[in-house]
Amino acid sequence: MRYSAAHWGIYEIHGSDNAPKLRPFRKDPDASPIGLHQMAPELAALRVRRPAIRRSWLEGGPGGRGDLRGRDSFVEVSWDEAVGHVAAELTRVRATHGNRAIFGGSYGWASAGRFHHAQSQLKRFLNCVGGFVAHKTSYSLGAGHTLLPHVVAPLTDLFKQHTSWDVLADHCTLFVSFGGVPAKNTQVASGGAARHRCREGLRNMAASGTRFVNFSPVADNLDTGGPVEWIPIRPGTDTAVMLALAHEIVAAGAEDREFLSRCCTGWDRFLPYLQGATDGCAKTADWAAEISGVPAARIRTLAQEMTAHRTMINCAWALQRAEHGEQPFWMTIVLAAILGQIGLPGGGFGLGYGAENSIGSPHVALSGPTLSQGVNPVADFIPVARIADMLLNPGAAFTYDGARLTYPDIRLVWWAGGNPFHHHQDLGRLERAWQKPETIIVNEPFWTPTARRADIVLPATTPLEREDLSYATLEGVLVASRQVQPPLAGALDDHEIFRRVARVMGVEDAFAEGRSSAEWLRHLYDETRRRWQAQGIAMPEYDAFLQEGILDLSDRDERRVMLQAFRADPEGAPLPTPSGRIEIFSDRIDGFGLADCKGHPAWFAPDEALSGPRAQEFPLHLISDQPVRRLHSQLDASPHSVAGKIAGREPVSMHPQDASARGLQHGDAVEIWNGRGLCVSIVRVTPEVMPGVVKLSTGAWYDPDPATGHERHGNPNALTADRGASGLSQGCGAQSCLVDVRKLDAEAAGADPFRLPEFDLTDR
Numbered sequence: 001m002r003y004s005a006a007h008w009g010i011y012e013i014h015g016s017d018n019a020p021k022l023r024p025f026r027k028d029p030d031a032s033p034i035g036l037h038q039m040a041p042e043l044a045a046l047r048v049r050r051p052a053i054r055r056s057w058l059e060g061g062p063g064g065r066g067d068l069r070g071r072d073s074f075v076e077v078s079w080d081e082a083v084g085h086v087a088a089e090l091t092r093v094r095a096t097h098g099n100r101a102i103f104g105g106s107y108g109w110a111s112a113g114r115f116h117h118a119q120s121q122l123k124r125f126l127n128c129v130g131g132f133v134a135h136k137t138s139y140s141l142g143a144g145h146t147l148l149p150h151v152v153a154p155l156t157d158l159f160k161q162h163t164s165w166d167v168l169a170d171h172c173t174l175f176v177s178f179g180g181v182p183a184k185n186t187q188v189a190s191g192g193a194a195r196h197r198c199r200e201g202l203r204n205m206a207a208s209g210t211r212f213v214n215f216s217p218v219a220d221n222l223d224t225g226g227p228v229e230w231i232p233i234r235p236g237t238d239t240a241v242m243l244a245l246a247h248e249i250v251a252a253g254a255e256d257r258e259f260l261s262r263c264c265t266g267w268d269r270f271l272p273y274l275q276g277a278t279d280g281c282a283k284t285a286d287w288a289a290e291i292s293g294v295p296a297a298r299i300r301t302l303a304q305e306m307t308a309h310r311t312m313i314n315c316a317w318a319l320q321r322a323e324h325g326e327q328p329f330w331m332t333i334v335l336a337a338i339l340g341q342i343g344l345p346g347g348g349f350g351l352g353y354g355a356e357n358s359i360g361s362p363h364v365a366l367s368g369p370t371l372s373q374g375v376n377p378v379a380d381f382i383p384v385a386r387i388a389d390m391l392l393n394p395g396a397a398f399t400y401d402g403a404r405l406t407y408p409d410i411r412l413v414w415w416a417g418g419n420p421f422h423h424h425q426d427l428g429r430l431e432r433a434w435q436k437p438e439t440i441i442v443n444e445p446f447w448t449p450t451a452r453r454a455d456i457v458l459p460a461t462t463p464l465e466r467e468d469l470s471y472a473t474l475e476g477v478l479v480a481s482r483q484v485q486p487p488l489a490g491a492l493d494d495h496e497i498f499r500r501v502a503r504v505m506g507v508e509d510a511f512a513e514g515r516s517s518a519e520w521l522r523h524l525y526d527e528t529r530r531r532w533q534a535q536g537i538a539m540p541e542y543d544a545f546l547q548e549g550i551l552d553l554s555d556r557d558e559r560r561v562m563l564q565a566f567r568a569d570p571e572g573a574p575l576p577t578p579s580g581r582i583e584i585f586s587d588r589i590d591g592f593g594l595a596d597c598k599g600h601p602a603w604f605a606p607d608e609a610l611s612g613p614r615a616q617e618f619p620l621h622l623i624s625d626q627p628v629r630r631l632h633s634q635l636d637a638s639p640h641s642v643a644g645k646i647a648g649r650e651p652v653s654m655h656p657q658d659a660s661a662r663g664l665q666h667g668d669a670v671e672i673w674n675g676r677g678l679c680v681s682i683v684r685v686t687p688e689v690m691p692g693v694v695k696l697s698t699g700a701w702y703d704p705d706p707a708t709g710h711e712r713h714g715n716p717n718a719l720t721a722d723r724g725a726s727g728l729s730q731g732c733g734a735q736s737c738l739v740d741v742r743k744l745d746a747e748a749a750g751a752d753p754f755r756l757p758e759f760d761l762t763d764r
Helices: 055-060 079-097 118-128 142-151 155-161 165-171 183-187 198-207 238-251 257-263 267-275 285-292 296-308 326-339 384-392 427-434 494-504 508-512 517-534 542-548 564-568 587-591 656-661
Strands: 003-006 009-015 020-024 052-054 074-076 102-105 134-136 174-178 211-215 229-231 311-315 348-350 381-383 397-400 403-406 412-416 439-444 456-459 468-471 477-481 550-552 620-623 651-654 669-673 678-685 693-696 738-743
Touching: 003 477, 052 055, 055 074, 079 102, 079 412, 079 439, 079 456, 079 494, 102 118, 102 384, 118 412, 118 494, 118 508, 134 384, 142 155, 142 326, 165 198, 174 238, 174 296, 183 198, 238 267, 238 285, 238 296, 238 326, 257 326, 257 564, 285 296, 296 311, 311 326, 326 348, 381 384, 384 427, 468 517, 477 542, 494 508, 494 517, 517 542, 542 550, 651 656, 656 678
Parallel strands: 102 412, 134 381, 174 211, 174 311, 211 229, 311 348, 412 439, 439 456, 620 693, 651 678
Antiparallel strands: 003 009, 009 020, 052 074, 052 456, 397 403, 468 477, 477 550, 620 738, 651 693, 669 678, 669 738
16 A cells, blocks of 8 residues: 555555545544645645746845835746855855854644655755754744743653543543643644544543533534533633632642642742732632633632542643743643642643644654754754744844843745744734845745745645655654655755755755665665664564555554653652752742743733733734644645635634624624734634634635735734743744724625736746
8 A cells, every 4th residue: 555644644545646546544533634635726726836036036136125025026947047046145145144144944844754854954954054043942832842841841751741542531530621622633743643533532531421621712622522511711811710720729728738749849939829928819719700701619619629530631732822821831730730640540731632633642652764954053043933023123132941142133034844924923014024134035835925925936846746754753653655646847855955055055965965865765764763673663674664655553552641650759750850840839930030930830911811901992802723624824725725714715703792792794704903903804603602702713825915914815813913922932922812803894805815926927
């Protein structure tokens, strides 16, 4: 059998070479339909077919008319000419400004393949020519990645330890989730999902008698096939409710003092804050009710229930993509520590059940094939969500994880893999920042909003057009991902693109090491084979593996309980924190002296919240969640994604009460606006969104009106705030966003997100 692996799953290749078809992996119990549409003609129509250079850049040179990016025409050129321009521009910037003026932009979802991983290829190449300014953490988990090494362990380590679904079904009697368990998000895994397990896991828990409580502004993000108690909560107030639950447990004398003493540090320094001795405000149920809208009586009774049951507390990733996003993750851990069930089967905490398919996996955690990126000689970096700040404010100071740093002066951006005009917040501000660099180079299969705003666009292949090795830790399979169709027109894989530039710049040997792409795949497989065999895993020779198509590791599955060894022996199996224990109070963070992130979890009132003064002007809280029918912005033009739109736009969900107050009906065209921007959408009226909240999923290709700048396709990042979560992490704060909605009385201007740029066919 031949397979093709994608973020959404493994697909079997059927049909002839001339008419291949993708079908779901037969061993997948809940296959995602998204990847079945990768060969849709609507996507093929959007392909970058040949290298293209923006007309004003080509005629005026670097730095010319950056204000025309996104509106200028392109000139298609040969690969030799494009590579010559790229090499010359890299050489100029390095000689004039140094490698600190180069930003290597990438985001890791370009390919499930481990060799044709755009981020790795880009960084390897740039390191071969002297380095670049990099980014740290991610839009998804910027606050969590930065915080958790101080408190319990790096988040990547915790992901590998999360209690498995089978253990939850057998032992968990109460599952309390802040932010739901959205199965739509579990369609994906970075190196390719194998067996989608979230839906089955939740149903098995429900069948075993687990009771579910969901604190969330929306009701549709936890489906167990059975009853779920939905407790509507104002967005951004989960930390207040967790503090109140902790207060009620302590007031009843039900905290696990033995666990807090043996496995934690700093309880005695946090308790005065919880009880109000340090700030005059006890974190009671009544206090939290006023902030969150959750009834105080329900907080009190739930606190009693949590102490009486084997309780798992889950916190969605979305909660830390907000102002003070570190606090809900930290308080989730502290609340679980107060209950004393961390390390027990079915109890403790989870940070992202429902965030990605791998969470809750029983599969063995092994490091898979990895292309070395080399060593970056440039020390400068930014937290990933601070790119507009960097471009707009070179030399300005910022804090990150206890350090005080400055933004470099970027002259050249090279982006390979990812779409910042999807991921970033306040896209109008990013548009202005995007005018600053002298040159922007983009490797891209499609004419995305980012590609249309580049100076040099290099056509890259899709995963279907190349051979690769696909592996995601905790997915339990290594896949020979085979080529399904030949490269379209002039498209090359990223490795070949960088190889050609490396050849002109005299670093081909360092970059490619004399190997072709096929030889690299064999080399990476053989490296993995040696590593895994040392751990007792037998693997076939490479050619036999290609013939079989997949290596299944499920015979090494194990029932997993997070932090079980630590609980049993905190001294013998310490955590990688300064104290070796769970840090309820962190001396290290306290020593940073940050006003917006104390030495212990705390309640900070967000600048944009329904309980704050700004809600008088903008009375609706906008949630920008992950979409159901695509991964981020990938495949947005596919028939599957388009079928989820209304009248060609991403719909905004609104409670009937809020719709009625504005004279809106289901299907009406509306404007969503605030002080940062405006976007057009279509109302979807539903009681599954609480009053005062609207939900607009991310990923609609950014489509601003050329005349007004108003976004026409329903992209929420035209409205979200470009601010860091705190001075600790500088993580993405997208979920803290107030707006209002009004009916669009005039006929809505047509959305045109999937247009091609203009091509200048005149002689040069």
